[in-house]
Amino acid sequence: MYELAEAVPWLGSRNPRAARGVVLALMLIAPMIALSAGNTWVRILDFALLYVMLALGLNLVVGFAGLLDLGYIAFYAVGAYTWAFLASPHFGLHLPFWIVLPAGAGFAALAGLILGAPVLRLRGDYLAIVTLGFGEIVRIFMNNLNHPINITNGPQGVNMLDSLSLFGWDISRHIQITDDFKINSLVLFYYVFLLCVVGSVIVIRRLQLSRVGRAWAAIRDDELAAKAIGINVRNMKLLAFSMGATFGGVAGGLFGSFQGFVSPESFSLMESIAILTMVVFGGMGNLGGVILGAIALSLLPELLRSVALPVQQALFGHVILDPEVLRMLLLSLAMIFMMLLRPAGLLPAHARYSRPELAGAGRITE
Amino acid sequence: METLLQQIVNGLVVGSVYALVALGYTMVYGILGLINFAHGDVLMVGALVALQVVLFLQKAFPLLGAVPTLLIALTVAMAVCMALGYIIERTAYRRLRNAPRLAPLITAIGVSFLLQTLAMIIWGRNYHSFPQLITTTPLQPVEGVFITPVQIIILVSSALLMTGLILLVNKTRLGRAMRATAENHRVASLMGVDTNKIIATTFIIGSALAAVAGVMFSSNYGVAHYAMGFTPGLKAFTAAVLGGIGNLGGAMVGGVVLGLVESIGAGYLGSATDLCHLPSWAQSASLIETCANGGSFELLSSNYQDIFAFVILGIVLIFRPTGLLGERVSDRA
Numbered sequence: 222m223y224e225l226a227e228a229v230p231w232l233g234s235r236n237p238r239a240a241r242g243v244v245l246a247l248m249l250i251a252p253m254i255a256l257s258a259g260n261t262w263v264r265i266l267d268f269a270l271l272y273v274m275l276a277l278g279l280n281l282v283v284g285f286a287g288l289l290d291l292g293y294i295a296f297y298a299v300g301a302y303t304w305a306f307l308a309s310p311h312f313g314l315h316l317p318f319w320i321v322l323p324a325g326a327g328f329a330a331l332a333g334l335i336l337g338a339p340v341l342r343l344r345g346d347y348l349a350i351v352t353l354g355f356g357e358i359v360r361i362f363m364n365n366l367n368h369p370i371n372i373t374n375g376p377q378g379v380n381m382l383d384s385l386s387l388f389g390w391d392i393s394r395h396i397q398i399t400d401d402f403k404i405n406s407l408v409l410f411y412y413v414f415l416l417c418v419v420g421s422v423i424v425i426r427r428l429q430l431s432r433v434g435r436a437w438a439a440i441r442d443d444e445l446a447a448k449a450i451g452i453n454v455r456n457m458k459l460l461a462f463s464m465g466a467t468f469g470g471v472a473g474g475l476f477g478s479f480q481g482f483v484s485p486e487s488f489s490l491m492e493s494i495a496i497l498t499m500v501v502f503g504g505m506g507n508l509g510g511v512i513l514g515a516i517a518l519s520l521l522p523e524l525l526r527s528v529a530l531p532v533q534q535a536l537f538g539h540v541i542l543d544p545e546v547l548r549m550l551l552l553s554l555a556m557i558f559m560m561l562l563r564p565a566g567l568l569p570a571h572a573r574y575s576r577p578e579l580a581g582a583g584r585i586t587e
Numbered sequence: 588m589e590t591l592l593q594q595i596v597n598g599l600v601v602g603s604v605y606a607l608v609a610l611g612y613t614m615v616y617g618i619l620g621l622i623n624f625a626h627g628d629v630l631m632v633g634a635l636v637a638l639q640v641v642l643f644l645q646k647a648f649p650l651l652g653a654v655p656t657l658l659i660a661l662t663v664a665m666a667v668c669m670a671l672g673y674i675i676e677r678t679a680y681r682r683l684r685n686a687p688r689l690a691p692l693i694t695a696i697g698v699s700f701l702l703q704t705l706a707m708i709i710w711g712r713n714y715h716s717f718p719q720l721i722t723t724t725p726l727q728p729v730e731g732v733f734i735t736p737v738q739i740i741i742l743v744s745s746a747l748l749m750t751g752l753i754l755l756v757n758k759t760r761l762g763r764a765m766r767a768t769a770e771n772h773r774v775a776s777l778m779g780v781d782t783n784k785i786i787a788t789t790f791i792i793g794s795a796l797a798a799v800a801g802v803m804f805s806s807n808y809g810v811a812h813y814a815m816g817f818t819p820g821l822k823a824f825t826a827a828v829l830g831g832i833g834n835l836g837g838a839m840v841g842g843v844v845l846g847l848v849e850s851i852g853a854g855y856l857g858s859a860t861d862l863c864h865l866p867s868w869a870q871s872a873s874l875i876e877t878c879a880n881g882g883s884f885e886l887l888s889s890n891y892q893d894i895f896a897f898v899i900l901g902i903v904l905i906f907r908p909t910g911l912l913g914e915r916v917s918d919r920a
Contacts, residue, residue, distance in 0.1 A: 289689055291696075339905050345688045346622045347904055350824060354897030357821075365890045490817075494696060501693055542708060549704040556697030560690045561682055 252411040262523075263407040267479060269519040270414035271472050276499040276515035277421050277508070278468025283497065284506035284570070285434060286461035287441030289349040291493050292336070292356025296466040298363060298488040299332050300325035300473020302373065305483045308383035311374065318385055322474045329470025330463040332359075337462030341455055344444070356493055363485040378484025385413065385478040410479055417475065421468055422508060428464070429508070437461055491549070498552045502559050504566025513567060518555065522548035589731030594854040595847060600738045600807065602846020603745035607800040608823030609830070609838035610752060611793030617769040617833035618789050619684070624695035625675055626797055627820015628702035629668050633798030634717070634805040634815065635710050637664040641718055653720040657802075665798040671702075672794025676787050699817075706813035714812045717805040741803045748799060749839050752792070756835060765789060769833070818893065822849075825900040831910025840911055845896060853892040860886040 255262035275297060282290045303325035307316045316324075336355050340348055367375030385392050392409040428434050436457045439447035448454050477483050495518070503514020526544040533540050542550070559566065608630055615623045640660040644651055651659075679698050683691040721740065725733035756762035767775040768785045776782045804819060805811045826845045830837025862870065863878035870878070903910060 283689075287689075289692065339901060342908075343904055346692050347828075347908075349692060350622065350821075350828075351897075351901055351904060353821070354900055358894055358897050361891060361894055365888070368888065369886065491700075494700060497693070497696075546704055546707055549700060549707070553697045553700035553704060557679060557694050557701065560686075560694040560697070561679070564686060564690050 248415060252408045256405065256408065260405070260407055263405065263411060265520065265523045267407060267410050267414055269516050270411065270418055271476055271479070272496065272499060272519045273418050273512050273515040274414070274421055274468055274472040274475075275496045276503070276511045277418070277425055278465045278472065279496050280500050280505065280508070280511045281425060281428070281468065282461050282465035283500055284511065285429060285441065286437040286458060288458065288461060289345065289352070289497075290462075290465070291349045291353035291490070291497065292359070293352075293465070293469060293496055294488045294490070294493040295336075295356045295359040296329040296332055296469030297473040297476065297492075298359055298483075298485075299329045299466075300470035300475075301477040301483045301487070302363070302379075302473075303328050303470070304474045304477030305379040305382055308478075309379055310381050311379045315383055318387075318474075318478070322471060325474035326467045326470040329466040329473065332470075333463035333466025334459055336466075337459045341458055353490065353493070356488075356490060360485050360488055360490075363488070373485075376485060378482060378486070380482040382477050382481045382483065384481065385410075385475070387413070414475060414479075417471065418512075421471075422512075425468075426508060433457065433460065494556075495548075495552055498556045502555050502566060504568040504570055506570035507566065507568050510566050510568030510570070517567075518552065522551055525551065589729075590854055591851070592729060592732045594850045596732060596734050596738070598847035598850030599843065600741050600846070601850060602826075602843035603742055604800050604803050604807070604842075605819065605823045605826045605846050606839045606842025607745050607748060607796045607803070608819060609826040609842045610749070610835060611797050612824050613827040613830070613832055613835060613838040614765075614789050614793050616827065618765065618786055619680070619691075621680065621691050622695065622824065623680075623790075623793070624692070624820075625698040625702055626793065627816035627818075627823070628699050628706075629671055629675075629794045629816070630797040630801035630804065630819060631706060631811075631813065631816030632671060632702060633664040633668045633794075633801030634811045635706060635715075635801075635813070636667045637661060637798075637802045638715055638717055638805065638811045639710075640664065641720065645718065657720050657806075661799065661802050664802055665795045668794040668798035668801075669791045672790040672797075673787055676790040681783070681786075699820075703813055703816075710811075710813055712813065714810050717809050717811050719806070719809060721806070737806050741807060744799070745803070748796065752796070753835060755792075761785075761788065822896040825896045825903075828900060829903050829910055831912040834910070834912050837910055837912035844911070845899065848899065849892060849895045852895050856891060857888050862886065 251266055252263050255266050275293070278296075279290065279293045282288050282293070304321050306312055307314050307321045307324060308318070309315075336352065340351050343351060363373050364376050366373040367377075373379070392406055392413065395404065395406055436447065436452045439450070439452055440454055440457055444454060476487075480487075496515075499515040499518045500511050501514070502518055503512065504510025522544065525547050529542065529547060530540060530544070533542065608626065611626050611629075612623060615621060615626070637660040640663045641656055644656045644659060648656075675698055679694050680691055683694055719737075721737050723735050723737065725735045726739075727733055754762075756765060764775070764780045764785050765788070767778065767780055768782050772782050775785075800819070800823075801816070804815070822845060823842065826841035827838045828841070829845055830839065830841025832838075858864075862874060
């Protein structure tokens with residue numbers, strides 16, 4: 222919040238309070254603006270919020286604790302599949318969300334522990350590869366656990382997931398207030414997701430400022446020194462993995478309820494990389510930066526899509542770069558150029574929370 | 588018995604391709620301490636360029652024999668990949684040589700995805716069938732065991748290339764400079780080694796090997812695809828770690844061992860996890876019925892083949908981070 226407010230041009234540094242108001246107002250009226258452009262855009266905003274939540278969770282692991290996790294999407298998958306198993310006709314279970322969502326979060330946290338425990342000793346690039354392998358293993362299992370006993374329904378995935386219902390309202394239906402005024406379900410989802418994001422931000426902010434957050438920062442900056450001043454490195458790393466995974470699990474559950482359908486395809490390595498790019502692009506370790514990165518990188522491809530397709534049609538008469546290609550192009554270029562030109566991200570973390578070496582990384586010492 | 592022999596043959600072939608790719612990883616890691624994520628995608632570019640050249644030659648010079656066509660395609664693919672390797676090093680990695688450890692890694696991932704995207708733009712999303720220039724009629728050295736001429740060529744040429752590389756690194760002036768740079772950049776440059784040039788050369792050599800591996804891979808499986816580099820890349824990295832990263836001999840041993848484990852494992856995974864082998868008291872009634880009808884109840888099938896590499900990688904990194912032959916420690920990151 223604070224970091225986001227500071228980033229508001231002109232106003233941010235002069236009147237932080239007003240800037241915060243602007244950010245808040247923007248977040249609240251965003252779906253209304255999007256609605257005027259069509260339901261698709263509200264949908265895109267909803268997904269953007271899911272990405273924000275994922276990026277926040279990954280930032281906990283990468284930005285705070287300095288553990289590069291390339292298999293983060295696996296936790297998202299665990300959350301989504303938990304929803305699919307406990308609230309869909311697949312197994313005939315229809316549990317309410319206040320059981321399913323915590324269960325998804327719990328399973329994801331457990332998965333985080335399972336991943337974290339063996340890789341505690343690994344650092345940097347080795348850790349990245351092993352977590353990547355973990356993500357792939359989860360995906361391979363999702364694809365193949367339909368035989369001999371059908372658990373995940375294989376590549377087809379599970380569909381007809383129950384939607385989110387709050388206090389007896391099914392929010393996947395429009396709410397008819399008067400005859401000609403109704404609230405769109407996509408807008409309802411937006412506010413539910415927004416609530417979850419705000420909740421996550423508060424929790425993560427508190428964590429960051431707490432003893433735990435400082436311990437993570439210490440481990441990230443110098444593991445040996447952290448150990449020497451009495452930080453329990455093992456437990457703190459495990460905590461980072463499982464806390465990060467929890468947010469992924471919650472986001473996964475919400476994704477399942479929103480989409481109504483899960484399949485292994487949604488949980489590819491590309492998605493892990495996309496989330497990592499959002500974190501890196503916005504600014505590792507800075508909540509505002511991470512949120513900005515997630516929003517920017519989930520909206521930009523859609524904007525490009527709506528601009529580039531007609532332009533290509535007009536220029537060449539057919540589509541040369543389809544939207545998925547554009548998205549990958551954008552993400553990979555964002556990753557490369559961000560690291561080369563502005564390695565600390567759009568909104569760099571405050572010096573107090575940042576690793577000094579990263580702040581100076583832009584300088585070339587050849 | 589034939590199955591086992593057959594799986595060993597397949598494993599050796601795949602393993603030698605892994606070994607070639609692993610050499611590229613291990614050389615770069617030895618010198619820069621960087622996992623060159625884009626290495627697998629260089630393999631993909633090699634395969635697709637070779638495919639393009641073969642198609643062109645078949646159309647333009649249909650009278651050219653199979654072997655010259657393949658050789659020209661291979662040469663062009665190697666040249667393109669060497670240039671690509673140089674460009675990647677020059678533009679993406681060189682500036683980050685003194686940056687904190689996460690920065691070059693993230694850039695490398697970005698480069699990898701950039702290459703895939705560009706390949707997708709150029710060659711599309713479809714699988715392309717790679718023309719089988721060399722006869723694919725399998726030979727039968729032993730009754731029941733098949734090996735195709737392509738596989739024999741793969742085995743022989745990768746053995747030759749690896750020998751060549753070892754000689755290059757151990758016997759030549761360039762090799763000595765490479766070893767010195769791997770040992771210590773700064774001291775090497777004080778001794779008059781142009782380390783920038785050596786590092787670029789390393790990338791170029793690694794990319795050339797990857798191009799060869801890509802052509803081998805495509806000729807063996809008969810397909811080429813924009814995302815084909817990812818899995819072999821990851822497996823080759825596993826092979827490099829398995830053998831001891833930074834160690835050339837290790838990469839070769841690791842590649843072959845990984846290929847064998849994977850191939851033999853995939854051959855037996857199904858029947859090894861078949862619950863019908865359980866003693867009958869441990870089987871449920873429905874299971875007994877399935878098994879009695881000649882059915883099977885395989886918990887894991889060969890679909891899980893790709894898991895071997897990751898599991899091996901995890902186990903090696905956790906229990907023997909130095910690898911089979913390595914002396915480097917995993918702690919440096």
